[in-house]
Amino acid sequence: MRPTPFTGEQDKMTPHTASSAPDAQKLQTLSGAEVLMRALDEQGVEVIFGYPGGAVLPIYDALFKQNRIRHILVRHEQAAVHAAEAYARSTGKVGVVLVTSGPGATNAVTGLLDALMDSIPLVCLSGQVPASLIGNDAFQEADTTGITRPVTKYNYLVRKPEDLAPAVHEAFTIARSGRPGPVLIDLPKNITVGNAPYIPASQTPMRVAKGTAEPDREAVKRAVAAMKAARRPLFYTGGGVINAGTKACENLRKLVKLTGFPITCTLMGFGAYPGNDKQYLGMLGMHGMYEANLATHGCDVLIALGSRFDDRVTGRVDAFSPDSFKIHADIDVSQINKIIPVDQPIVGDAGRIIEMMIEEWDATPAYAHQADLAAWWEQIEAWRALNCLRFTQDQAPDAVIKPQQAIQRIYELARETGRETYVSTEVGQHQMWAAQYFRFDEPNRWLTSGGLGTMGYGLPAAVGAQIAHPDALVLDIAGEASTLMNIQELGTIAQYRLPVKLFIINNHYMGMVRQWQELLHGSRYSESYSDALPDFVKLAESFHAKGLRATRMDELDDTIRAALEHDGPVVVDLCVTEGENCFPMIPSGAAHNEMILGPEQEERGAKVTREGMMLV
Amino acid sequence: MxxxxxxxxxxxxxxxxxxxxxxxxxxxxxxxxxxxxxxxxxxxxxxxxxxxxxxxxxxxxxxxxxxxxxxxxxxxxxxxxxxxxxxPHVAREMAMVKVVSSGEPRTEALRIAQAFRANAVDTTATSFVFELTGSTDKLDSFIELMRPLGLVEVSRTGVAAICRGPQTIQSL
The missing domain is CATH 3.30.70.260 (ACT domain)
Incomplete structure (x- = not known):
């Protein structure tokens, strides 16, 4: 195993740490790459996830000559972006990525779009061929700003040395402000090799970040008036509250307690409100909880905070929460009325809006519909009593493990450790089961690809989370198909000795594809069988990790415990039943009150319509 | 809604x-x-x-x-x-319209151009290039009228617009 190059004493030159009076002459002699290091340092960057290549050699040389910023060498550029996303999501800082030109940049595209969809602040630095070669089809040349324009919040091609440091400063401001997102800076090699002036952030004119204005107090007042008049209210909160910070999450708890209203969260919003609190109804949407979806359908005031009425949440749009007065607080004005027409929009930071809602709640006459609210809760409890996640596991020692059982036990046994736990997922059935069975007390602990649904997200995300939280327990709940999309990151995990626990829920199928084929395509399992799988235990061992496997019920708990207790990376192959479906499910094109429930619940809802088949 | x-x-x-x-x-x-x-x-x-x-x-x-x-x-x-x-706002575009014809159609084209206040910015024995500014509708009808009279090519700028009165794009 190769040691990391930045732990030794290679501190030959630290241009950006000069604390003495700045010598103008000396500053002028910095190379572009050194200016870049210094700007990243000024922005508080501690970690970069990246992969070297020809166009970024000057930057890697500058990295080598300093010891303030740590570089994590991934095995594929897509993984660098997902790792930086998880680093950002789990710390609240901006994630930083460094890739080379051409294929380095194009490999990063999926990750950038993933970050854009899930509002994750990132700065991606990409190398570019020297300016004199741009447009010549040079080796490893790509029109990176052209390719990444629709997948970033903003991007730059640095053409002049004096634009370099300002671009970095502004990029960080844009990435983290308003609705956060990824920003790319394309750096031609002549810019990083040649001299460049250092311009500090304080001397950089920044464009005003959009969405940072104070929310309209009158709009909040009208929203709170509607909440006070509500008889069947529901909070519906999303990733915007997580992005608003831990203070916003604290205030959300306060507001929900103050009102006594029920709350449901989107996939991106887990942990903003404690997952085991009785006012929490769990996730809503396609694979959401029965009680959360029926409450959404039946509520009379819906309070959407930092959530964007995604199609996975709404189901059939014209039947979404048909009788409710809708309040929508979002930092991004383009989300208002985009999918669902709302009655009371509030534009601004979710945290600030929640604060103002608390003030207005306290300042106005007391809530007068306690009896109605109690009846509403009674109704919700009746829905909850259906226990929509219940499943029957054969408890015989040699019984095959159900995936729900595996995921539930991982959650329970991880919780028993009492350790600070971060959970990433890949995409598919296992992700939805993890979303259903895992409950989070804290924000920033749940790392998943929500908007883009990127298979292969989870393993690199676990890398990013473990780098950010070296002492925490980091789990990746994975499927065998998704895992193989970025399996090379076991190399990164080995190199940095990251004690990541990779749990592969192995059902030999792309499970969600299989489920849809069963429900919508006459059980024709076209290309969804995971044939020729590797032996994951041996694979783990070849990557210097511990490999474990459970195939029977009597092995499940012991295997999970052994994985959690092992002080190092573990790959667990949990062989589960092949044909399990993820329920509840709102079929495409159906409404929230037309859920399909599991065989346990015996109720059958709507059939999938032809129109619904087109909705993916 | x-x-x-x-x-x-x-x-x-x-x-x-x-x-x-x-x-x-x-x-x-x-x-x-x-x-x-x-x-x-x-x-x-x-x-x-x-x-x-x-x-x-x-x-x-x-x-x-x-x-x-x-x-x-x-x-x-x-x-x-x-x-x-x-x-209220003003929206205008400019078009250059090339007409190749002779005899009666050529005379008719010139007559219509005058009615529309179009300028002949290039003239040869067999062709005109008319320049015309106005609303999109006005340009459309001019081009329609020129079609049977030897219209061979059109180049249009697209709309430039500004609001009426003292208001500006900054103050709206």
Whole structure:
């Protein structure tokens, strides 16, 4: 195993740490790459996830000559972006990525779009061929700003040395402000090799970040008036509250307690409100909880905070929460009325809006519909009593493990450790089961690809989370198909000795594809069988990790415990039943009150319509 | 929300005059499936730091509001105004229309051009190039009238627009 190059004493030159009076002459002699290091340092960057290549050699040389910023060498550029996303999501800082030109940049595209969809602040630095070669089809040349324009919040091609440091400063401001997102800076090699002036952030004119204005107090007042008049209210909160910070999450708890209203969260919003609190109804949407979806359908005031009425949440749009007065607080004005027409929009930071809602709640006459609210809760409890996640596991020692059982036990046994736990997922059935069975007390602990649904997200995300939280327990709940999309990151995990626990829920199928084929395509399992799988235990061992496997019920708990207790990376192959479906499910094109429930619940809802088949 | 009928709207933007700014705007329209009927762009301040973009698009009022909100998110875009929604405005475009004919049709073309106050900016024994400024409708009818009279080529600028009265794109 190769040691990391930045732990030794290679501190030959630290241009950006000069604390003495700045010598103008000396500053002028910095190379572009050194200016870049210094700007990243000024922005508080501690970690970069990246992969070297020809166009970024000057930057890697500058990295080598300093010891303030740590570089994590991934095995594929897509993984660098997902790792930086998880680093950002789990710390609240901006994630930083460094890739080379051409294929380095194009490999990063999926990750950038993933970050854009899930509002994750990132700065991606990409190398570019020297300016004199741009447009010549040079080796490893790509029109990176052209390719990444629709997948970033903003991007730059640095053409002049004096634009370099300002671009970095502004990029960080844009990435983290308003609705956060990824920003790319394309750096031609002549810019990083040649001299460049250092311009500090304080001397950089920044464009005003959009969405940072104070929310309209009158709009909040009208929203709170509607909440006070509500008889069947529901909070519906999303990733915007997580992005608003831990203070916003604290205030959300306060507001929900103050009102006594029920709350449901989107996939991106887990942990903003404690997952085991009785006012929490769990996730809503396609694979959401029965009680959360029926409450959404039946509520009379819906309070959407930092959530964007995604199609996975709404189901059939014209039947979404048909009788409710809708309040929508979002930092991004383009989300208002985009999918669902709302009655009371509030534009601004979710945290600030929640604060103002608390003030207005306290300042106005007391809530007068306690009896109605109690009846509403009674109704919700009746829905909850259906226990929509219940499943029957054969408890015989040699019984095959159900995936729900595996995921539930991982959650329970991880919780028993009492350790600070971060959970990433890949995409598919296992992700939805993890979303259903895992409950989070804290924000920033749940790392998943929500908007883009990127298979292969989870393993690199676990890398990013473990780098950010070296002492925490980091789990990746994975499927065998998704895992193989970025399996090379076991190399990164080995190199940095990251004690990541990779749990592969192995059902030999792309499970969600299989489920849809069963429900919508006459059980024709076209290309969804995971044939020729590797032996994951041996694979783990070849990557210097511990490999474990459970195939029977009597092995499940012991295997999970052994994985959690092992002080190092573990790959667990949990062989589960092949044909399990993820329920509840709102079929495409159906409404929230037309859920399909599991065989346990015996109720059958709507059939999938032809129109619904087109909705993916 | 009530059913809203689709219509045409003139949207004016002020954007930082930087590389890729127009590509961002045009890419947003194509990526989100919005229509561009016409597009004009030119620097409008003395130092050339900002350009004005005028876009004619179609959609329901809700669509247009969504277009506006999406365009406003773009970092280089500093102002977005829907001139159609904001009230009275002037929208003009210029066309150059080439007519190749002789005899009676040629005389008729010249007569109609005079009625439309179009200038003949190039004249040969067999052809005219007429320059005409006005509303899109006026240009459309001129071109229709020229069609049977030897029309062979049209070049149009697309719409430039500004609101009436003392209001400006900055003050709206």
């Amino acid at each position: 009530q059913q809203e009928t689709p219509g045409s709207a003139v949207i004016s933007l002020l954007v930082d005059n930087e590389s890729g700014a127009l590509a961002r705007i045009v890419g947003l329209f194509s990526g989100r499936g919005y229509n561009i009927q016409s597009l004009t762009v030119a620097p409008v301040d003395e130092v050339g730091r900002q350009s004005r973009v005028n876009i004619v698009t179609t959609g329901t009022p809700a669509d247009i509001r969504q277009v506006k909100a999406q365009v406003a998110r773009l970092v280089p875009v500093s102002r977005v105004v829907d001139l159609t929604a904001e009230g």
